[in-house]
Amino acid sequence: xxxxxxxxxxxxxxxxxxxxxxxxxxxxxxxxxxxxxxxxxxxxxxxxxxxxxxxxxxxxxxxxxxxxxxxxxxxxxxxxxxxxxxxxxxxxxxxxxxxxxxxxxxxxxxxxxxxx
Numbered sequence: 528x529x530x531x532x533x534x535x536x537x538x539x540x541x542x543x544x545x546x547x548x549x550x551x552x553x554x555x556x557x558x559x560x561x562x563x564x565x566x567x568x569x570x571x572x573x574x575x576x577x578x579x580x581x582x583x584x585x586x587x588x589x590x591x592x593x594x595x596x597x598x599x600x601x602x603x604x605x606x607x608x609x610x611x612x613x614x615x616x617x618x619x620x621x622x623x624x625x626x627x628x629x630x631x632x633x634x635x636x637x638x639x640x641x642x643x
Contacts, residue, residue, distance in 0.1 A: 547599060556603050558582070559590055563602060566591060 544564040551557050562580045565571055566587070577584045593601040615623065626641070635641040 543599065547603075551603075559602050560599070562587060563590060563594055563599075 544560050544567070548557055548560045548564070551560065558580055562576055562582065565576050565579065566573075571579075573584050573587055577587050580587075590602055593604075629635065630641065
């Protein structure tokens with residue numbers, strides 16, 4: 528039985544993946560870039576690439592579609608971004624305001640005191 532490798536059909540993308548990967552800090556973005564790089568080579572099946580990176584085949588196909596339509600910029604975007612960095616979850620705004628007031632007043636000496 529012949530093994531059909533993935534075909535990205537975007538040689539321009541394959542040429543810049545290494546550069547983008549080296550500059551990238553986020554782990555999820557690095558995983559996407561490497562999976563697409565392997566797919567761009569066309570030497571592996573979708574199941575093999577998915578297994579190597581611990582992802583679902585469906586995710587890999589969505590990433591490939593994103594690259595075909597919008598290039599690497601589309602691949603590195605998330606449809607549902609999480610909260611902004613440094614924003615607390617599950618803490619009422621009134622409590623945050625009180626904490627900020629006490630921090631500005633210097634009421635805490637240690638981080639443990641502020642946490643309590």
